[in-house]
Amino acid sequence: MILPYPIITAPTLFLDEKKALNNLKKMSEKAKKSHTRLVPHFKTHQSRHIGEWYKEYGVTEITVSSIYAAEYFLPQLWENIHIAFPFNPLEITKLNRLAAEQSISVQLVNAATAGLLADNLLQQVGYFIEIDAGYGRTGVEVSDFGTIEAILRTSLKTNKLKFRGFYIHAGHTYHSSPEEIQAIYHQTTSALTMLKDKYNSEFPDLVIRLGDTPSCSIQQDFAGIDEVGPGNFIFYDLTQAALGSCTKEDIAVALAAPIVDIKKHKNEILVHGGGVHLSKDVLILPNGQKSYGEVVFIHEDGWEILEEPAIVKSISQEHGVLQAPKAIIDRVHLGELIGILPVHSCMTADCMGGYMNLKGEKVDHFKGQNSFYRNL
């Protein structure tokens, strides 16, 4: 419980770069072994500094979830940036401007938007058709050939829209057991393979891509899938650990939160670290309890996962209440920093808008736009 960086006085998101790099190495090697291309999603880290690492693993194309994030990564000169969100017709002008500088692909889920692009594009852009194979959030239902055909035919009216392939984000893996995740993976790959077989003769270059971290982590072999696009795996989090995608040791970010009160008789520690830092994402533990994070001890060279877990039992805007066994309560003091592994690292990173690595260096995040910790 030594303060590693006396400069830190406020909630700060620590990044263990070694852990993140190891997560990247493992995912990259698994993809290579299957002859599957890794086109990672950058929605989790949203960082140029972290983005650079992927180049060393042969990554040349990336995925983001908004046109603003695509702009942020423009200076990194990627061969293509895919915006994996149903295209927003209001952003056509912005897309034309961006596509003049950068190879872009968009995502389509209906023919109306395909028509709008066909009529208004000034630059060539690629597109994926997003398929819903059971998640139910977004995408063309896998059996809805009417819509798939309508998108393809509408796009063929122009040479500005180039069909790239089919994309599935099987987000329902986030509510599943490892066995169910395997079953969803097989369902997803069957759907994609069926579509590839159906359209391959007309579009010989089409690829099939799937995107969720649980599938990509639990599945050991991506044979038959052209591209995988996971994002969360770079950091992982408690949700992924609970799903079996990773161990808690793999989690690469932890919020350092100042201890402001200790209630020994209630086994509670109060920290400055609430919903504006961690987000309000919650994990339901096997015993039915709600967890907003898990306590770790911060040391100079990283953090220590505790044998007997202590959790963030409640949070409000700025407050976090930790429920901790006596052994932990006895080790902590007012005015120290305590670490919290996040339930959902993408959201925590977005709330914080920046990181600090274990050398004490600042790491950028799109939301903080290099300003790092707007409030520090």
Add this chain to the structure above:
Amino acid sequence: MILPYPIITAPTLFLDEKKALNNLKKMSEKAKKSHTRLVPHFKTHQSRHIGEWYKEYGVTEITVSSIYAAEYFLPQLWENIHIAFPFNPLEITKLNRLAAEQSISVQLVNAATAGLLADNLLQQVGYFIEIDAGYGRTGVEVSDFGTIEAILRTSLKTNKLKFRGFYIHAGHTYHSSPEEIQAIYHQTTSALTMLKDKYNSEFPDLVIRLGDTPSCSIQQDFAGIDEVGPGNFIFYDLTQAALGSCTKEDIAVALAAPIVDIKKHKNEILVHGGGVHLSKDVLILPNGQKSYGEVVFIHEDGWEILEEPAIVKSISQEHGVLQAPKAIIDRVHLGELIGILPVHSCMTADCMGGYMNLKGEKVDHFKGQNSFYRNL
């Protein structure tokens, strides 16, 4: 469903200034009638522009929840800024620097932190003792006179710490019926009055303050309470409407979200508007359904609350899925903006980091540091 501001192409937080000003007027008049001072909490709007309005209603002192927010409001020359969060010992240097320029009060919940301040303060600061009268989040338990005495005696060792009074945030009103809120209000005021009676002879200037919006909204008379410090009332939100603190018409902010897909056969609308915009705060409806927001139609002069409500039934990082009756589905089109009333306006404002008023002007928020919409 006319687009009021063609410039808006991305999720944007609309602020209806008339509604907010009306909320402020009502709270201010109620406080004046009871001869109670309004010391509003600025954690909800976190805006200098909005902060200025309070001056016209006689407000001279304000409340914030972090030392960084106190710094943000420094240029507005308030007579005092109260930091309503248990003082974080790591911020002693920052506090000394801030208190050299601005009258500050802090919040204490244990004697150890009082001792640290007594030993290290270079400037005089005021302090409130935060009391826990049943909420269980933070504060000295109301019956714990040992801790109260220890804080008071420790502070008397220095002339730098000036006792201001007792503060209660009765956050458990957020899980209560209007009748229970009244009961909590009476319990809170009894606790504060008891403490005032006990310590008034020794500290004749001490005040008692309570802070939660549900109590301050539902209670019609603050007789006997010196100061009230609500924050959320300036905007209100769906949680407050469900509690009976306000009507949905009083809610002063709505997220404008671009429609990117419409699934008529499923009665669903997909928007760009997710957890990074609204936050993941959730409201459990009387029928047990989860709501992440309620749909409104945006017009040039504000928004229209729908007779038959439509809700945001699920959100992920960037996606919002609206479940809408046929009458609503038939009125919307791809590429339009639709409005969403937030479940928790403080968190939504913090996610967005800026507002746009109905004249199309940008309004600052601390988190966006005047830059307004970092991604626009």
